[in-house]
Amino acid sequence: MLSGETGVLLAYHLKTLKLPVFLREYQKIAARCAKEQGDYARFLLELAELELIEREKRGTERRIIEAGFPVRKTLDTFDFTAIPSLNKQLVLELARGEYIKRIETVLAVGNSGTGKTHIAIALGTMACCEGLRVKFFTAAALVTALIEAKDDKSLGRLRKQLARYHLIIVDEFGYVPFSKTGAELLFEFFAERYERSSIFVTTNLPFEQWTEVLGSERLTGALLDRLTHRVHILESNGESYRFKESARRLGKKAKTKPEQAISGNQTTGGLTEVTHTD
Numbered sequence: 001m002l003s004g005e006t007g008v009l010l011a012y013h014l015k016t017l018k019l020p021v022f023l024r025e026y027q028k029i030a031a032r033c034a035k036e037q038g039d040y041a042r043f044l045l046e047l048a049e050l051e052l053i054e055r056e057k058r059g060t061e062r063r064i065i066e067a068g069f070p071v072r073k074t075l076d077t078f079d080f081t082a083i084p085s086l087n088k089q090l091v092l093e094l095a096r097g098e099y100i101k102r103i104e105t106v107l108a109v110g111n112s113g114t115g116k117t118h119i120a121i122a123l124g125t126m127a128c129c130e131g132l133r134v135k136f137f138t139a140a141a142l143v144t145a146l147i148e149a150k151d152d153k154s155l156g157r158l159r160k161q162l163a164r165y166h167l168i169i170v171d172e173f174g175y176v177p178f179s180k181t182g183a184e185l186l187f188e189f190f191a192e193r194y195e196r197s198s199i200f201v202t203t204n205l206p207f208e209q210w211t212e213v214l215g216s217e218r219l220t221g222a223l224l225d226r227l228t229h230r231v232h233i234l235e236s237n238g239e240s241y242r243f244k245e246s247a248r249r250l251g252k253k254a255k256t257k258p259e260q261a262i263s264g265n266q267t268t269g270g271l272t273e274v275t276h277t278d
């Protein structure tokens, strides 16, 4: 940092203007620009670019923390060959994030350990990098939050908060059945997001069994109607990756059959099209 009055004042102003990279880098860049005989505009441009890059990085990190992912996952570490039933093309297309801007839904359906949560987190993280606000919930945690908010009369506030997210991931739908109030609040949540902002649901449950979790056929019908309106379905059936990995590590061949998740023809094998009914 420059010594003397100029240096002190400059440091003060840059702090006030919240330009920490300017403050950290200006002398180094000034020295280089002087050596390379760059002009003042060049000097300012370089500093502004550095500040911007760091600000974007900090913003992305802030959004990733706010999303509340249970672990960090990226597509780089996802082995598509291990889950051949998964439509890789569709995953890569979704990774571009356009579906969020088009307010479409993603449903990842498949048995346990086939990478649904991994993909949801990876795509959620990419959305954070694109400047979008993302929130991750398990279905159970979301329902608990909604019930608690209803009980202490802060449901309106919670709904407003949730509406600010461009993408909400609802993980593990179907693992735990909901109470009547829980199912109704979850339905309202989906209905509110319908045609307003995106959701990404992961489930191990075939559609025909959703009634068992929601408790009402009418509610399930209405919910599925909304969820499947503009939907991308990622189907990932097969052997659990976790199981295969641990079996490989133990040097044994996996013997157990994967649990049955999807039956019938309610999904069309990694559907790539979006259903547009309007």
Ligand code: ADP
Binding pocket: 073, 077, 078, 079, 080, 081, 082, 083, 110, 111, 112, 113, 114, 115, 116, 117, 118, 119, 202, 241, 242
């Ligand atoms: P699901 O949500 O379908 O039950 P997860 O995404 O939680 O499965 O996967 C279980 C574990 O296995 C996670 O640690 C995940 O990162 C890993 N995993 C699953 N599928 C793959 C894959 N194809 N490549 C790399 N890791 C995978």
Ligand code: MG
Binding pocket: 116, 117, 118, 171, 172, 202
């Ligand atoms: Mg999961």
